[in-house]
Amino acid sequence: MHGKVVVITGATSGIGEVAAQRLAAMGARMVLVARDKERGEAALTRLRSGTSLAHSIHYGDLSRISEMKRLAAQIAAAERRIDVLINNAGAIFGSRQVTEDNLELTFATNHLAYFVLTLGLRERLFASAPARIVNTASGAHKGRVLDFDDLQSTKGYSAMNVYGRSKLCNILFTRELSRRWSGSGITVNCLHPGFVATRFGDGSGGLLSYGVRLAKTIAISPEKGAQTLIYLASSPDVAGVSGEYFYQCRPATPTQEARDDAAAKRLWIESAKLEAGPK
Numbered sequence: 001m002h003g004k005v006v007v008i009t010g011a012t013s014g015i016g017e018v019a020a021q022r023l024a025a026m027g028a029r030m031v032l033v034a035r036d037k038e039r040g041e042a043a044l045t046r047l048r049s050g051t052s053l054a055h056s057i058h059y060g061d062l063s064r065i066s067e068m069k070r071l072a073a074q075i076a077a078a079e080r081r082i083d084v085l086i087n088n089a090g091a092i093f094g095s096r097q098v099t100e101d102n103l104e105l106t107f108a109t110n111h112l113a114y115f116v117l118t119l120g121l122r123e124r125l126f127a128s129a130p131a132r133i134v135n136t137a138s139g140a141h142k143g144r145v146l147d148f149d150d151l152q153s154t155k156g157y158s159a160m161n162v163y164g165r166s167k168l169c170n171i172l173f174t175r176e177l178s179r180r181w182s183g184s185g186i187t188v189n190c191l192h193p194g195f196v197a198t199r200f201g202d203g204s205g206g207l208l209s210y211g212v213r214l215a216k217t218i219a220i221s222p223e224k225g226a227q228t229l230i231y232l233a234s235s236p237d238v239a240g241v242s243g244e245y246f247y248q249c250r251p252a253t254p255t256q257e258a259r260d261d262a263a264a265k266r267l268w269i270e271s272a273k274l275e276a277g278p279k
């Protein structure tokens, strides 16, 4: 990874932070995207203590479209090339919340941010080809189906269902992006990290955070959970692989709903409309 520039979201804790540290140790210069100054500076300090590279950080809230776009523009202005983009920031919320763009918070943070940030960095990625995009998805997509008439979950809200659907979006986005950008020299893959003991779910509220905390007693470590992320970002084994879903550093088969190319196309169109904003 010497000489490579890696942009990563959600690296203030959990699997994102472990991945950032390991990739930096391999020689990559890391560009972090974080929302909280205190956690961001702490993560950057930990990262800098391990290597002498000029790692950097950009701040913004990835649940807001204007911020996703500003972050992409800011990173594109600062970095001449981007060899790897890792879309990893994500969360689960115990109750339905709406962003200032009138979007359901899980959908905005876990799916739309991947879409807007990636498209905003398109020029830099193309100029750096061969380049890679890695999207953190989840096995939680299993059993979930997208409702295109209600992407914002206005009809009913179940945290696990809405979270699972956002992770289904990650896989569909990976497939469609890979198809659209085929021949560009940019590969796009996604992954399930396993059930990992991170800060995930801690702030989700009420019974859900209690349940997640309890379940984490049997979860794997962030070091283990980050392995597939690191593998997809750096291994020569997957240099020519694109559009796949990985688990434990091996290609895996996601559900039929996650392999639905018509749904992937439709999701792209709906996401592009949201990105463009009201006419």
Ligand SMILES: NC(=O)c1ccc[n+]([C@@H]2O[C@H](COP(=O)([O-])OP(=O)(O)OC[C@H]3O[C@@H](n4cnc5c(N)ncnc54)[C@H](OP(=O)(O)O)[C@@H]3O)[C@@H](O)[C@H]2O)c1
Pocket (backbone or CB within 6 Å): 009, 010, 011, 012, 013, 014, 015, 016, 033, 034, 035, 036, 039, 060, 061, 062, 063, 088, 089, 090, 091, 109, 136, 137, 138, 139, 140, 192, 193, 194, 195, 196, 197, 198, 199, 200, 201
């Ligand atoms: N843990 C698991 O078992 C598991 C399983 C499958 C998939 N995943 C996925 O793995 C990814 C990483 O999660 P993790 O387990 O490492 O959890 P984590 O420790 O909670 O890390 C989540 C990261 O996302 C950032 N983030 C959340 N909302 C954000 C926003 N609006 N703007 C900017 N950054 C934001 C957090 O920043 P702050 O520090 O500011 O909170 C943090 O850096 C997520 O996509 C998650 O869905 C996790």
